[in-house]
Every structure is written in C-alpha cells, then in structure tokens.
Amino acid sequence: MEERLMARLESAVARLEALSLRGGSVAGSGGDDASATDPSIVAFEDFMGAYLGRVSSAGEKIGGQVLAVTKILEQALNMQKELLIKIKQTQKPDLAGLAEFLKPLNEVIMKANSMTEGRRSDFFNHLKAAADSSTALAWIAYTGKDCGMSMPIAHVEESWQMAEFYNNKILVEYKSKDPNHVEWAKALKELYLPGLRDYVKSHYPLGPVWSATAKAKAAAPSAPAPPPPPPASLFTSESSSPSSSKPKVGMAAVFQEISSGKPVTSGLRKVTDNMKTKNRADRTGVVGASEKESRTSSPSFSKAGPPKLELQMGRKWVVENQIGRKNLVIDDCDAKQSVYIFGCKDSVLQVQGNFYTL
Template sequence: MINHRQTNSSVLAFQKQKKSVTFTQKHQIRYRRRLVPMEEKLIQRLESAVTRLESLSHGSNKPRGVTPDAASAASEPSIVAFDDLLVEFVVKVSASAQKIGGQVHDITNVLCQAFATQKELLIKIKQTQKPDAGGLAEFLKPLYDRLAEASTMSEGKRSDYFNHLKATSESLNALIWIAYAGKGCGMSMPIGHVEECWQSAEFYNNKVLVEYKNKDQDHVEWAKALKELYVPGLRDYVKSHYALGPAWCETGGTVSGPLKSSKPLAPNPPPASSLATSASSSASSSRPTKQGMAAVFNEISSKPVTAGLRKVTDDMKSKNRTDRPGLVSASADKEVHKSAPAASAKVGPPKFELVMGRKWVVENQIGVKDLSIDECDAKQTVYVFGCKDSLLQIKGKVNNITVDKCTKMGIVFMDVVAAFEVVNCSSVEVQCQGSAPTISIDNTSGCQLYLSRHSLDASITTAKATEVNVMVPSTDPDADLAEHPLPQQYIHTYQDGNFVTNPVSHSGG
C-alpha cells in the first residue's frame, strides 16, 4: 500500500531543492554579468591613474638611461613657471615699449628675445649633461649674442633714450645666473647675481623715472614694468626653482667646446664672469713642466755663454757711425710723443642739422665761432659732441642741452625746460641768459659758468669736476660779476655717530 503522505512530502522537498538550485545559478549568472563590466572599469581607472603618475614623475623618477624629450621637459613645473613669468612681466614691458616706440621699442624686443632664449636653454639643460667650461660657453652662446646686441645698442653717442638703453642692457646681465656652476666658479649665487645686476641697472632706470615723472607717463610705466620684471619677477622665480643653480641631466646628451683649427685664430673675449674658471685652467695648463724647463737649462749650460753672438767691430758702434746721430735731444723726444696722439685721433665729419624735427645735432665743429640756432622750440633738444675751439649760440627756449666731449667750447643759451649737461669736457664756458632749473657738470676739467638773475635758483650738480667757477651778478648793477669757485675737496669728520662733510676752504694769505 502506497503511503501518499510520504510521497507528497518527497515531491515537495525535491521541488524546493530544485527551486533553490535554480535561484543560486541565476544569482551567480547575474553576479558574473555585473562583475565583468566592473572589472573592466576598474582596470581602465587603474591604467589611467598609473599613466598620470608616470607623466607627473617623469622628470624626477625617470629610469636611468632615459632622457626626457623636449615636450615632457617643457611641461615641467619650472618651465611652466617661466612661461608665467613671460606672460606676467615681459609682456607688460613690451606693451609699454610699444607706446614709446623708437629705440626703446627696439631694445625691448632684444630683451624679449633674450628671455625666450633663456627658456630654450632651460629646456635643453633638462636634456643635457653638465659641460665643462668650454662646453658651457658654447651652450650659452645664443644668450651671449642677445646680451651683446643690447650692449651694442647702448654704446656710442648718447641719444635721447640713453638711460632707457643702459637700463635694459645692464639688467639683461641678470640672465647670466644660468651659468652658475657652484662654489668657486667666480659668480655669486643665482639670487644674489640677479639682485646685483638690477642694482647696476637701477641707476639708469631711476633717471628715467625722474626725467619723465611729470612729462610722459608712458616712460614711467615702462621703467616700473622693467623693475618688476627683475625684482620681484626673475628674483622670485630663481629663488623658487633654481636657488642652487641649474640642474643638469645626468644621462642626457653632451656639449663640447668649438673645435680647434690648425690655423691660429684671434682669441675670443671671455663671455662672462661665470666662466672665470676657464681662464685659471688655461693658465695652469700653459705653464711649462719641470721636465721641459730642466731640458732648457741643460741646453743652456752645455754651451758657452757667448755662443751664437756676433762680434761688434768699431765701425758698428753708435759713437763711430756717421749715418745717424748717436744722441737724441730731449726736445725731439717730446715732439714725437706729443704729435703721436694727434696723428692717431680720428675726427668724424662736421654736422649741424635738425634730426626729425626734434633734435639739433652739432658735431665735430673745429674753430667755428659763428654757430647759431635761431629757430627752436621747447620740445626740441640740443646735443653738442666732439667740438673744439668753437662758439654756439642758442637763441630760443629748448627742452634739454647736452655738451659731450668738447674742448675749449663756448655755449650761450636762453632758457632750458629740463636741464643743461656738461659731460667729459675740458675748458668750456657756459652762459645762461635766461633760466635753467638744473645744471649738471660731470667728469669735466675747467668750466666757467655765467648765470643771469633769472637762473640764480638753478640746482648745480657736480661729479668728478675740477676748476668749476660760477659767475653771478652782484647786487650793484654797475659792479662786475662775482666769482664763486665750487669746492672740489671736502673734509669728512665723525660726529655724534654720523659723518659730517664740509668743503675745504683755502685762505689767500
């Protein structure tokens, strides 16, 4: 007899087991379907993270024997920061120079090229091994070319933008910090080098600020932008990224100096103080060895002292020769030495012209007593250069007058808006018939200055000047002019923690 209850219970148990198995299989299938895309996404995320880490640590944790390419080197933080320096400061100086134009714009373009060249060198440093002194000079040659170009533009005759040119030229020497090669290389630390070079350039930059403070704000803006480029711009950049100098690549390419040719060539001038070590190394290498000197002395001692000397007969002695005198007089010797400099001196062609309606140029006038500028205005300047034994009369009001490298020159002028300057002159006479707010006498020997009643309030500045006498009108209209010699000697005494300076007074007794 079949037990139906037991059979029914067995069937129910089998069905429950079948359902549980079916549920488990379905759950596993669903779980696997979910797991596959999750694993793929996780792997992709891990691969992207590893790629980012490798790109970020490419410069510092690169394997040995692998040199970063230019693209990866240009993306490093120090190069990106230099790009920020160019955008924030160099572009500002360039924009100010465009407003001024002329020589200021030209030399500012050279400045921009020099900074761009330094960026290229910084990228190459990350791909190059540290070279020796000769290789370093060759490596930095493009930068030296830019600096030499700026220096050439600031030399020669003084132009209206002389202070702009000198400020830019002197400041660009700060870029030589890149040549720092450690202690003993003859350079200051990179930060100190940048600050020292700017201190040298700031002398001329301050002159631009003073000259154009109340005249043209474009020049003031340019001067301020130039200062910000170096202090704090370049100084802070070097402090943040290259305080101890550039970091060369240990496994990069090499740089060698120029190949020596078989023909002797004229030596090139040293590129900068940073390469002073090359001079010491070349000097030490040029010393003869002990073995070579010993051989020389042995050769000398092996021969008689008089070997190789010719015998002088009586007719060869100076006292017995009839074709030339045996004694040279002292007067003849003086005449030879006196005429030599005059023969070697070169004088350019004389000029007397108005350049671009703004600048009167009077150059190389010798023995001309009737030079006269009759038509001029307050916006024009007068530049007198290389004149001798001549007289110039300026019959109108001008902005500025500069007398440079003149001898026995006389200048008579009416009114000056800015300043009257005498530089590198000897024995000049200057007469002011009107007013002049500032009179500057620099590196001049012998200057007679005649002032009118309207110019007694003038500020007279002297530097390295001797024999300077100022003639002023006396209170009595019928009396002669009163002469006042400006002192050139001073006494410095230490009093109450400070030095007190007083001019030396000479008694006529």
C-alpha cells in the same frame, strides 16, 4: 588675464618656429616636449606672461629705440627658456663647454649693450637700464661657490642694482611728462624684482640642474642671425686654450727641462784647461802702468747737487754747491734772516746788511 594668455600663445608659436628651423617636428621631439612641460619651464612661461607683457606694451607705445631694446629683452628671455629646456637634456659641461652652450644668450645680451655705445641717444637711460639689467639672466651660468659669481638670487638682485640708477632717472625725468615712460620703467623693475628673482628662488636657488643621464654634449639652441662679434663676453673661459700649447719661458722652461729626464747640461760647452784664466798667456795678473794711470786719471763722480742762491720762506738764505764763483752777493738781508752755506768751494760771498746767524 588676456595679456597673459596672449603671451603664452606667442611663446608657443615661437617654440614651434624654433623647432621648424632645427628641422624637427612636433611629433618627433618627444624629449623636447617632455622638458617643455616640466613645471619649472611652465613657471618660466607664466613669469614671462605676467611681467614681460607690461614692459612690451609700454615699449610699443613709446616706440623707437625703447621698443627696439625691449624686443631684444624679449629675445633674451625666450633664449633663456630654450637653454633651460636644453639643460634638462644635457650633462653638465666643463667651463669651455659651458661658455659655448651659453653663447646664444650672450650674443643677445651683447646686442643690448651695443645699443648704449656710440653717440649718446635721447633715450640713453632706457637703453642702459635694459642692457645692464639683462645681465641678470647670467644667473644661468652659476655652477657652484667656486665659479667666481654670486649665487643666482643674489646675482639677479645685484644686476638690477646696476640698472636701477638709470631706471630712477627715467622715473624722475618723465614723472610729469609722459606716463608711458614711467610705466615702462616700473614694469622693467618688476620684471626682475620680484619677477625673475622669485622664479629663480622657487626653482633654481642653487643654479641650473643639469641632466645626470642625458648625452654629454648637446647643440646650443638655434638663434636668429647673430650680431657682429662682441668686444667682450659675459661667459668667458680661460681654460679654453690649454697652457701646454704655449711655449714655456723663464723658470717654467727650466723645470720642464729638468722633468723631461734629459741631461740639463747637455747643451753646454766644456771648458778646457787652456781656456781657464790662470792658464791663459794673455792674462798674467800684472796691471800695466798705462792701465793704472788711466784708472787714476779718470775723473771722480761728483755727488754735489745743483748750485743754489735763494731765500727760503723769507727767513733763510741758502747758498749751496757754488764752485769758483767770486761775485756772489746777498744785497737785501735783514737782522731776522740767517745765511746757510754748504758745499761751496773757491767762491766769495758778500752779504750786504745785517743777518741773524751764519
């Protein structure tokens, strides 16, 4: 109970700090306060207090990189809470606006992913478990069945399945070595299953509910100093760069020209009578003797393959495409072997010994 109260107190302090950074005040943020006391937001704080505290406590006992990635996880959950508050005050944006709105959360998640890169750490399994599981927080990006991702509950479960492989490695490796690592791994799993999954199931089974009456745009919540730009984003928008700004090529350019209403042949040169082949003085239609000779004297293309003289599978001598060879000899032929000759010209083959067939 004490850990839960402490977690809620820390959450309240973090919220006050965020308000001061935005230049607001507690008294002047009536809309934010109303959203912050919404049952779904209070339930999110309860969820963090019940599950995140165990992960943080175990991470502090381990220290090092495990503690660092645990703090990033705390930051990601706090950022998700801030976004959930903002969603209640914001109309649903388009795809590009959604990517911008979720950018602060994405930056924190990518910070966790960056810890798994580079030289492999002794706590690589911890880092991967935390980073892969943090993608479960992307359930907030669900906008409908056509958005290209699983529904929120399924997304949380699938994200944990990616992380569970590394989490199980921690349990096996530290089962008889260090109970703090075992506690951290167990607490991490419970943070998502049942923690986050049950929260989403109770409050947002069909995705976040945007405001129908609030302002169309709202600034994304402020975040601590962002890390270097990540190589990729969990929330991307293909529609952010309109295709009309790119010059059309190929058939697209043709259809664009047709639909413009301009004469399609306006840029073509007109062929006059003296340019036509039948009226040109230098084209009589008679093939000259020298041209005819040059055509007939050109060597024909040979389709013959490379010359062969080899024993295949111990049973068959193959002689192919031998041209002008007078000294071909098969000197080790027995009665069980056959000789196959194809495509040879002006050549002599001597077979020493008996053979089955030719």
